[in-house]
Amino acid sequence: MAATSRRSADRALLRDRPARSTAVKRAAVLTADQISAMLAAASPRDAALVVLMCVGAMRVGETTLLAWEDVEGCTVSIPGGVTKTGQSRRFTLPPAACQWLQAWREVCPTTKKGWVFPGQAGQPLSVRGAQTAISKLAEKVGIEGVSSHSFRRSALTAAHQAGLSLREVAEISGHRSLAALERYLDQDAAREKAEAARSLLVG
Template identity: 30%
Template sequence: MKQAKVLTEAEFKRVLAVLGQGKHAQRNRTALMLSHYAGLRVGEIATLRWSDVISTDGEIVQQFYLKPEHTKSNEARPVHVSKRLQRELSVYKSCFKQQIRLTEPLIPSQKRGAFSANSLCQLMGRLYRDAGIDGATSHSGRRWFITRLAHAGVSPKVIMTLAGHRSLATTQRYIDVNDEMMSKAVEVL
């Protein structure tokens, strides 16, 4: 089975530029950023509520927990929110003129209800296609997240835990390797 494409930095910027010109730009950008900067699956993103990412004092949290019923493994897991993702969520929050109801979906569909995992998967596929990127799917962000952490030297055990995998072998299958990375690797010697 062919794996989802891991975007290059230029491709990632192109997707952000293209989706910035479309309808629901900030919502779509936030969904994409949750995939790329938190490594979340589309099914996990679809289940998020504002109460997951906003603290009781109205600030964007540094960590939240996915409920067991919202994960592939049926196990709760923490999601650590980087400063970059916190800024993205804060910008997204500021787009709402009315008071945010914490029980509402973080990423609402056009009908104001929650996206289904399938609908969000289709939306992400369309965003990548609109940017002219072949082979990218809703899983590309998750692979990007895991690959970037691996190439930054983050411990495989930490990456496995952040991804919510039970096996290191599963995590390793997500890591993309290309010629540029291999050339840089041998230059370390």
Template identity: 35%
Template structure:
């Protein structure tokens, strides 16, 4: 906004806009003063003038993270997990720096620290892939602050190098592991863990999708389930096996307190239960998400086509779907052995 006043025979004009340095100048003619003010305002509108970075000296990174956590994160679908990540990040010294002093070098030092320090409750450091996921909310925070809050800063994560190896998982259930998992659930307190494991193997659903299942969206007669919104943002209807329907029916029938949620347990609680379960069962290297790998691979082994499996799993591209399909190596070897025996037969026997 421009203000004009006449002083000592000259017209003084001052242009102020939030996030930009104050511009002022004196003119003999009022018309010249007005024209200059309009030119400066046009430059502001076109972002041709650099922002006033002095305001960044009064804001720390902790201030920015806290505001983002309290105002923006609650509106996001993964708010619970993201809040935990941001609260942990706030404990690091980098958050005490002002936005004026913050640089990519500071995040590089934070990166190196996170990649070498022990992970919580583990003797292994965080992987580059996991760290990249942790930094993703911070990158969005910087973009949001610039656009929505008009804080004149640049994203210091834009130039940060983080070499991520595509370590796609191929873990499937080994012989006897499912039985050991189910046996271990009998020693736990949460009655929903075992049904969730079995339901995951029947449907190939994501953890978040399963924990959001509402009985009103289940068609028990037609054996189908509506997923209003998946990870990709699309809704879909998936067929349910007889066993999946039986699992949901048993939960609904046994629930003394009617609840529209089929599995009333939080994602964090399920993750903690899974960690205890695998330790109790003596199973190493098995993540809960690996059950989705197992289920999708089983669907292919049953003879379902790619479109049919995709309609169940919710994958939008073939490349994404193939990351989750891993053939049973024993079954493949058995087939190859059969082919080998066929090749070993005399040609006359093959043509009889």
């Protein structure tokens, strides 16, 4: 129990590390085809990043602070110590998405704390490092306006356009305020785009 408490405290400190954002001003909402193109061009690590942020609607800081102990098969538990609200969340990856994560697990460098995305000197990958990787990947496949936040926006917009209520979407996102969530969603996204993005979540 003491070890678990120390680990939670350590991750909370890492969560609050200052980081210079490389995010674009308004992260693009992506189609399933665009996401697929990025996955096809990605390294195993970056593909795992994309899958978790999209399917789990995860913030980049939540993703980089995951440890393998948070992953059981295809189920991912996001500890409250790494979330913006302090509330834990849990989701299950569909088979195709789970394969991307498992492929990375097979080649992921081992670290003392078991980070899913190891960085330097035993630390997890920094937020800036993850943002830079995503920006380079988007540039590689010729998609503009992409940041690490694009995957979370895509997932939540798609879920809402697919018929989930704001409260149900808030359960996915971890938003406490429905008003904040409503401002966050891309209300102008075409229904076809939203449904295409949604297909990744259940594929």
